[in-house]
Amino acid sequence: MDLSDLIDQKAVIPAMKANSKKQLLQLLAEKAAGVTGLPEREIFDTILQRERLGSTGVGNGVAIPHGKLPGIDRITGVFARLETPVDFEAIDDQPVDLVFLLLAPEGAGADHLKALSRIARVLRDAENTAKIRGTKDAAAIHSFLAQTPASNAA
Amino acid sequence: MDQGIYVITLVGTALVLFAAFSSLIAFRFGAPLLLIFLGIGLAAGTDGLGLDFDNAAVAYFIGSLALAVILFDSGFGTSVAAFRQAAAPALVLATIGVLMTAGLVGVAAYYVTGFGWLESLLLGATVASTDAAAVFFLLRVGNISVRERVRSTLEVESGSNDPIAIFLTLSLVGLIASGEAMQADTLAADVAIGFLQQMGIGLMAGLVGGWSIVRLVVKLKLEQGLLPIFVLALSLLVFALAGAMGGSGFLAVYVAGLIAGNAKLRSTAMLKRFQDGVTWLAQIIMFLVLGLFATPSQFADIILPALFIGLFLIFVARPLAVTLCLAPFRFSPAESAFVSWVGLRGAVSILLAITPLIDELPNGRALFNIVFIIVLVSLIVQGWTVGPLARRLGLTLPPRMGPLNKVELELPGSARHELLAYRVVAGSPVERGQRIPRWAKPSLVVRDGRSMTYQYAGRLSAGDHVYIFVPDRYPRLLDRLFASPVEMDPEDADFFGAFSVDPERPASDIEAAYAPGLSEDEQKKTIAELMRERLGGRAEYGDRATLGEIELIVRDVDEDGRVIAAGLSVEPQAPEVRVPLLLSPRDLMRRIFRRKPRPDAGS
Numbered sequence: 001m002d003l004s005d006l007i008d009q010k011a012v013i014p015a016m017k018a019n020s021k022k023q024l025l026q027l028l029a030e031k032a033a034g035v036t037g038l039p040e041r042e043i044f045d046t047i048l049q050r051e052r053l054g055s056t057g058v059g060n061g062v063a064i065p066h067g068k069l070p071g072i073d074r075i076t077g078v079f080a081r082l083e084t085p086v087d088f089e090a091i092d093d094q095p096v097d098l099v100f101l102l103l104a105p106e107g108a109g110a111d112h113l114k115a116l117s118r119i120a121r122v123l124r125d126a127e128n129t130a131k132i133r134g135t136k137d138a139a140a141i142h143s144f145l146a147q148t149p150a151s152n153a154a
Numbered sequence: 155m156d157q158g159i160y161v162i163t164l165v166g167t168a169l170v171l172f173a174a175f176s177s178l179i180a181f182r183f184g185a186p187l188l189l190i191f192l193g194i195g196l197a198a199g200t201d202g203l204g205l206d207f208d209n210a211a212v213a214y215f216i217g218s219l220a221l222a223v224i225l226f227d228s229g230f231g232t233s234v235a236a237f238r239q240a241a242a243p244a245l246v247l248a249t250i251g252v253l254m255t256a257g258l259v260g261v262a263a264y265y266v267t268g269f270g271w272l273e274s275l276l277l278g279a280t281v282a283s284t285d286a287a288a289v290f291f292l293l294r295v296g297n298i299s300v301r302e303r304v305r306s307t308l309e310v311e312s313g314s315n316d317p318i319a320i321f322l323t324l325s326l327v328g329l330i331a332s333g334e335a336m337q338a339d340t341l342a343a344d345v346a347i348g349f350l351q352q353m354g355i356g357l358m359a360g361l362v363g364g365w366s367i368v369r370l371v372v373k374l375k376l377e378q379g380l381l382p383i384f385v386l387a388l389s390l391l392v393f394a395l396a397g398a399m400g401g402s403g404f405l406a407v408y409v410a411g412l413i414a415g416n417a418k419l420r421s422t423a424m425l426k427r428f429q430d431g432v433t434w435l436a437q438i439i440m441f442l443v444l445g446l447f448a449t450p451s452q453f454a455d456i457i458l459p460a461l462f463i464g465l466f467l468i469f470v471a472r473p474l475a476v477t478l479c480l481a482p483f484r485f486s487p488a489e490s491a492f493v494s495w496v497g498l499r500g501a502v503s504i505l506l507a508i509t510p511l512i513d514e515l516p517n518g519r520a521l522f523n524i525v526f527i528i529v530l531v532s533l534i535v536q537g538w539t540v541g542p543l544a545r546r547l548g549l550t551l552p553p554r555m556g557p558l559n560k561v562e563l564e565l566p567g568s569a570r571h572e573l574l575a576y577r578v579v580a581g582s583p584v585e586r587g588q589r590i591p592r593w594a595k596p597s598l599v600v601r602d603g604r605s606m607t608y609q610y611a612g613r614l615s616a617g618d619h620v621y622i623f624v625p626d627r628y629p630r631l632l633d634r635l636f637a638s639p640v641e642m643d644p645e646d647a648d649f650f651g652a653f654s655v656d657p658e659r660p661a662s663d664i665e666a667a668y669a670p671g672l673s674e675d676e677q678k679k680t681i682a683e684l685m686r687e688r689l690g691g692r693a694e695y696g697d698r699a700t701l702g703e704i705e706l707i708v709r710d711v712d713e714d715g716r717v718i719a720a721g722l723s724v725e726p727q728a729p730e731v732r733v734p735l736l737l738s739p740r741d742l743m744r745r746i747f748r749r750k751p752r753p754d755a756g757s
Contacts, residue, residue, distance in 0.1 A: 053663045054654035054722070064652070067667060091654050091721075109669060113703050117725035120652045 007077035057090025195445015220440035229411025240306035248315035256282035258471035283319030285500025317405035355401025360409025363392030382428035464531030651721030657682035670702030
């Protein structure tokens with residue numbers, strides 16, 4: 001299993017420009033609205049609500065905002081690579097430049113969590129994130145995301 | 155006779171110095187420093203350089219005094235909070251665990267040594283206790299940071315189980331020496347009464363003694379230099395009085411240490427430093443003397459059964475006893491495995507093995523030699539592998555904060571305040587502009603050799619020395635402000651949980667985001683309250699509370715045990731339990747060439 005079944009190549013933003021966490025989340029919600037056809041406002045509120053609980057910045061410049069969205073029919077991801085990192089209140093205080101937004105239907109339960117942990121694992125791989133940071137090509141980023149990291153596979 | 159003094163002193167000091175020097179080498183090898191002391195004793199003894207020391211009574215006497223000093227110090231260094239937290243599992247281990255280990259080893263010994271039942275059980279009793287000195291050394295100096303509950307359990311167990319093993323051994327020796335013509339039931343009754351008497355009097359003497367030490371230190375305005383000596387002498391007095399009254403002196407001196415160490419004396423810091431030194435000396439002397447006393451050329455006769463019993467103890471008896479004893483308490487399999495592996499045998503076992511020789515039991519020598527080998531096996535096999543094991547079991551904690559450059563100064567006249575001197579480290583929160591709380595405004599800043607007020611100094615920069623007066627229970631928060639940043643290790647994400655959670659938020663937020671199935675009542679609580687409840691009322695750094703498919707992890711607690719930072723893991727899975735039988739050659743090489751661990755900057 002890799003991430004390609006969670007995210008479409010169309011949902012990759014290869015060079016996003018955002019100045020703040022809020023703007024970043026707004027742009028992500030906008031993209032997600034385009035992919036899913038659901039209202040942008042609702043998506044934005046959902047992920048913002050989760051951020052209030054605590055930052056989803058997982059360290060080393062990576063954030064994985066996520067939330068449950070009524071009306072969405074399957075687990076859907078949006079990925080953004082930022083031109084300049086923004087502060088995300090991450091655990092290690094490092095600004096964030098790789099963001100994977102994950103939206104799950106209400107009843108997704110275990111699948112939602114499994115998807116989250118897989119994303120966390122792929123984006124924990126330093127080699128992989130270096131490759132993603134080094135390109136502005138959506139197709140290339142999508143293929144890097146689809147790779148299963150060799151280390152941390154345990 | 156004049157010459158005698160010089161020769162003995164010369165040899166004695168040379169041995170101690172050599173042992174102290176060897177610690178420099180031993181730090182690179184990790185654990186078995188005590189093994190080296192023992193080895194030096196052996197090397198200098200009858201079969202090595204030829205120092206002929208064969209006086210069982212003197213060896214026992216010196217060893218007992220050294221042990222009393224060590225136990226007082228281990229009590230002194232154990233905080234009451236740690237003691238309370240770990241008292242139940244540790245005391246079960248220290249009593250039932252010791253009995254079980256003694257019994258199991260006794261049975262094994264019966265079948266491989268050709269001793270009688272009583273002698274076999276005696277052998278079991280001598281090696282039944284976990285050695286406080288070895289365990290403390292491993293946990294504190296060996297740079298292993300395990301979960302607080304595991305550490306406290308081990309420390310309290312090893313500190314408090316010697317009296318039981320000592321009692322068992324002495325009873326059995328007495329029994330064998332007196333001939334075996336006693337009724338089983340009167341015997342059991344005698345042993346039980348003897349046990350209650352020893353422990354009861356020991357405990358009382360310890361409580362009264364500890365309290366008296368505290369009162370005397372506070373009341374008498376003793377010369378500062380004299381104070382540590384005074385406390386040391388008092389502790390030995392407690393030991394001797396308890397013993398003379400028919401109690402366990404070892405229990406008494408441990409309890410007295412526990413009380414004195416937790417009394418928040420003004421001079422606690424100084425006493426600790428002094429006792430640190432004395433304990434080192436006691437360790438060195440004890441191991442040297444015991445090494446000197448042994449005669450390795452006799453080991454050949456018993457080496458096979460001894461090795462067998464040693465391995466049986468490590469791989470069967472101790473794990474079995476620990477697993478059963480810890481079953482009622484909430485320990486993970488990895489933690490149980492660690493507790494049983496750190497059950498090192500040490501000087502106490504060898505010391506106890508001398509008692510049959512003093513009473514001239516027929517198989518005394520063989521028994522002593524077997525115990526000696528068992529201890530060697532334990533120190534080598536377990537002592538050497540504890541660090542890698544802790545890491546492999548996933549029990550080591552990532553550091554809470556980066557290295558810190560701090561000195562605590564004792565102030566004359568006031569027991570309520572402390573003067574802290576921090577050196578500002580590049581990358582620390584204060585250096586990056588974080589504010590220092592009002593109650594901790596620096597009194598003085600020293601920059602480039604010039605002293606100035608904080609107001610004048612303005613923003614702190616790396617290399618500044620900052621002096622701060624604080625109430626003695628200053629929060630750890632202050633340390634964090636001055637600590638260098640922690641490097642995030644990918645492994646830490648497993649440990650802390652990938653996502654952050656604000657513990658002050660209501661638990662209903664968790665339910666909304668992850669639907670772990672919280673009840674109505676639970677959703678009304680804050681996350682901190684929920685975690686504390688799920689963790690049995692006490693949250694501790696690194697604890698994990700499972701909620702359905704997710705886990706909440708305690709990232710930090712404040713002084714009152716409230717969760718102030720929490721993480722969330724979406725992949726709850728216990729670390730794989732792999733118990734390495736031996737160190738791989740690669741690990742071994744790495745340990746050999748590793749640099750000496752940095753001394754703790756806080757002390």
